[in-house]
Amino acid sequence: MAVRPILHYPDKRLRIPGKAVEAFDDELTALVDDMAETMYAAPGVGLAAPQIGVSLRLFVIDVATGPDEPSDLRVFVNPEIVERVGTVCYEEGCLSFPGIHEEVKRAERVAVRAQDAQGERFELEADGLLAIAIQHENDHLDGELMIDHLSLLRRRLVHRAMAKRFAKAAVS
Helix, strand or coil: CCCCCCCCCCCHHHHCCCECCCCCCHHHHHHHHHHHHHHHHCCCCEEEHHHHCCCECEEEECCCCCCCCCCCCEEEEEEEEEEEECCEEEEEECCCCCCCEEEEEECCEEEEEEECCCCCEEEEEEEHHHHHHHHHHHHHHCCCCHHHHCCHHHHHHHHHHHHHHHHHHHHC
């Protein structure tokens, strides 16, 4: 297992839609392990493969809160959100937008179909933070980012802040 570098906006690779996972093999298992380790090290509650430069339809989520709560790692391969119910605004962060937190409107509840790391199909209904995280990470698989859900003014402000940070990091 290894912690992989996380791509930061405005890296263009974050806009590349993920391709369907076809091989459920040792390479996929290693990728899932790396993604989980990277997410926990960041720390975050979710990480999509495109965020580490791997254009596959895969994300991991663990919404366990607090150090005393057991891990609840969930792996979603080739996910498809099949139902969205209600509306909620939630303050989201993103590992590809370090230090940025914005109110984003999402569905309150979702139903998702996916496969696990072994290729077994499953369906899940989720609400609360898990529903928000599923929608957020699924967006990454389509090349859509948190910034795309903001007003034009907020989008420009976040873009400027991240572009400035990106330019500064490139100089260092």
